[in-house]
Amino acid sequence: MIILEKPYVSEFLQQTVVRLGVPVLSTEYSRSLAFAGEMNMLEPGVFFAALKEMSQPLLYSNSENSTELLNRYGPELEVTKTLNFFKDKTRLREIFSKLNPDVWYLKFSLEELDGLDISTVKMPFVIKPVRGFASIGIHSVHSANDWNSALQGIKKEVILMRNVFPDVVVSLDEFIIERFIGGTEIAIDAYFNASGEPVILNILTHLFGSKSDMSDRLYLTSAEIVRKYHGPIHRYLEEIAKLRELRNFPFHLEMREESAGKFVPIEINPMRFMGFCVADVEHYFYGINPYEYYFLQKKPDWDQILSTRNDKFYGMFGIDIPKHLDKSKIRFNYEKFIGHFSKVLHFLKTDYTKLPVAIYLFAEVQKENFAEFESILYSDLSEFIELEQC
Numbered sequence: 001m002i003i004l005e006k007p008y009v010s011e012f013l014q015q016t017v018v019r020l021g022v023p024v025l026s027t028e029y030s031r032s033l034a035f036a037g038e039m040n041m042l043e044p045g046v047f048f049a050a051l052k053e054m055s056q057p058l059l060y061s062n063s064e065n066s067t068e069l070l071n072r073y074g075p076e077l078e079v080t081k082t083l084n085f086f087k088d089k090t091r092l093r094e095i096f097s098k099l100n101p102d103v104w105y106l107k108f109s110l111e112e113l114d115g116l117d118i119s120t121v122k123m124p125f126v127i128k129p130v131r132g133f134a135s136i137g138i139h140s141v142h143s144a145n146d147w148n149s150a151l152q153g154i155k156k157e158v159i160l161m162r163n164v165f166p167d168v169v170v171s172l173d174e175f176i177i178e179r180f181i182g183g184t185e186i187a188i189d190a191y192f193n194a195s196g197e198p199v200i201l202n203i204l205t206h207l208f209g210s211k212s213d214m215s216d217r218l219y220l221t222s223a224e225i226v227r228k229y230h231g232p233i234h235r236y237l238e239e240i241a242k243l244r245e246l247r248n249f250p251f252h253l254e255m256r257e258e259s260a261g262k263f264v265p266i267e268i269n270p271m272r273f274m275g276f277c278v279a280d281v282e283h284y285f286y287g288i289n290p291y292e293y294y295f296l297q298k299k300p301d302w303d304q305i306l307s308t309r310n311d312k313f314y315g316m317f318g319i320d321i322p323k324h325l326d327k328s329k330i331r332f333n334y335e336k337f338i339g340h341f342s343k344v345l346h347f348l349k350t351d352y353t354k355l356p357v358a359i360y361l362f363a364e365v366q367k368e369n370f371a372e373f374e375s376i377l378y379s380d381l382s383e384f385i386e387l388e389q390c
Helices: 011-020 044-053 066-073 078-087 089-099 110-114 144-161 223-243 278-286 290-295 302-306 334-339 371-377
Strands: 023-025 040-042 105-109 125-131 139-141 171-179 184-192 198-207 218-221 249-259 262-270 312-319 330-332 344-349 359-366 385-387
Touching (some): 011 290, 023 044, 040 044, 078 089, 089 171, 089 262, 105 110, 110 144, 110 171, 139 144, 198 223, 223 249, 223 262, 223 302, 278 312, 278 344, 278 359, 312 371, 334 344, 334 359
Antiparallel strands (some): 105 171, 125 139, 125 171, 184 198, 218 312, 249 262, 330 385, 344 359
């Protein structure tokens, strides 16, 4: 069963849903999709009645906007309770603290941040919304000057994002401050199957242009990266499974490896893989359809998949407009940006005046040409941004 909601459902996901005959919750938005006429649509009463009869439903959603629907129609469902638990970063840290007792956090309302004596907080730290999405409201702070900049950035984002996402997805009224976690940041898509066994569908390393960079500018993967991390991450997921029973549970996990084999979770996004079109990278990078693998409970044959990818890097670029620019007075040159890459696999242009990202782009490059990716990682993007003439 699947809930398809705003802000975006890729054609690849829609076609998969049609091919597999997955029951789809009928909503105003899902009925507006290009392939809606071919989907197995169920009205909310029928959909949730069927869901309530299942002890371990195979449920997926492309968007955290579905949280509101689950809380409205099925608040008593175990899947709803699990979803709410993982969306609240303070409650989630109850689990994380058992695996990583040295990770501390503090919770503040937006109003309390103005009066916060920053000298009482150990630096470096990261501040983020209690409920968040796509790096909105996330800032790293290494000094008092960083704090002033972060606070102003948060206030600006509150104004810009207030009505873009529902409160259950992004809440800019409450924030947590937590210890800055060093090391390599890793993002995965995975699911716990009906037996509670973790199945990994994707492993990406999240690269940053500077110590203060919290954007989604570049996620990188390769055969070498997957081989290096698959075993240790699989063992770590088994430890998470011991702390809370998770079955038929798809999720996107971001964490850091502080030292060899020591993982510190950052967040778990439940009931979905990466957002917007980004979960489709499994298809473009590895030939894996993540939605099919979840619904049919399939496991990737990583040895076979990686055997043909030893000489390549794959990059997912999420490009946002620099925060100091007035989005209403600039034009992002999509054609020039896309033309920068020697082999584009897929891209999605978005309305950067309303959403936090201008374009998502998936690309492939030979390893010896990694500079093609790296130049975008460190770019100020000025070469792709034009000022509108008054």
